[in-house]
Amino acid sequence: MCGRFALSIPVGDLPHPLRERMDAEHQRRYAPRELICPGEPVLALRRDQTGTEAALMLWGLIPSWSKDPTNGPRPINARSETVAEKASFRGAWRHRRCLIPASAFLEKGRRFRRVDGQPFWLAGLWERWLGSDGSEVDTCTILTTTPNVLVKPLHPRMPVTIPQGLEEAWMAPADGHQLRALEPLLNPWDPSGWRLEEPESLQGQLSLL
Known part of the structure; x- marks a missing residue:
């Protein structure tokens, strides 16, 4: 699973496709974070009816068909192997895939x-819940896959990552063979070019995760 991650870089170092779509309000509210937890707002790149945009969403997906967003599970992760079958995810899998920037993800006190x-x-996947009073809540979940050799000693799941340059291909609405064309991106990623860290400054904070 992916239950904690970090986005601890200055706004000027964010991926260009996201940075160029951040308005003044997004930039004003942005702050580097060493630890992002479920239920907190996350910055994301997504596509809706008006095009590709930067957005803030709560981490923990509320299905659009949920009658009460305060009750029921709010999954922070979705298994990539079954995402096309689960009622909570299949609509978002077809039409509302998103990208969540990170500088690291964490498992059992370690940082990748x-x-x-x-x-x-x-x-990621995202949904918009609409209330009868006109209220809106945008939420998201992170896709996971089987671990590579770097992550496997610590956890049986790891987050799916999308290579830079494939942003629009990942977010474009798709069905049938177009969705199947995305499936290789859900496989475990190559661990070369990645490292495992145990930052001394976070040892006490992360030992309970």
Whole structure:
């Protein structure tokens, strides 16, 4: 699973497709975070009816058909192997895939990041819940897959990552063979170019995760 991640870089170092779509309000509210937890707002790149945009969403998906967003599970992760079958995810899998920037993800007090220190995309799905009073809540979940050799000693799941340059292909509405064409992106990613860290400054904070 992916239950904690970080986005601890300056706004100017965010991936260009996201940075160029952040308005003044997004930039004003942005702050680097060493630890992002479920239920908190996350920055994301998504596509809706008006095009590709930067957005803030709560981490923990509320299906659009849910009658009460305060009750029921709010999954922070979705298994990539079954995402097309589960009622909570299949609509978003077809039409509402998103990208969540991260500088690291965490498992059992350890931190995984790229060797070059660059941010990367976590693959996600998003939904918009509409209330009868006109209220809206945008939420998201992170896709997971089987672990590679770097992550496997610590956890049986790891987040799906999407290579830079494939942003629009990942987010474009798709069905049938178009969705099947995305399936290779859900496989375990190559661990070369990644490293496992145990930051001394986070040892006490992360030992309980």
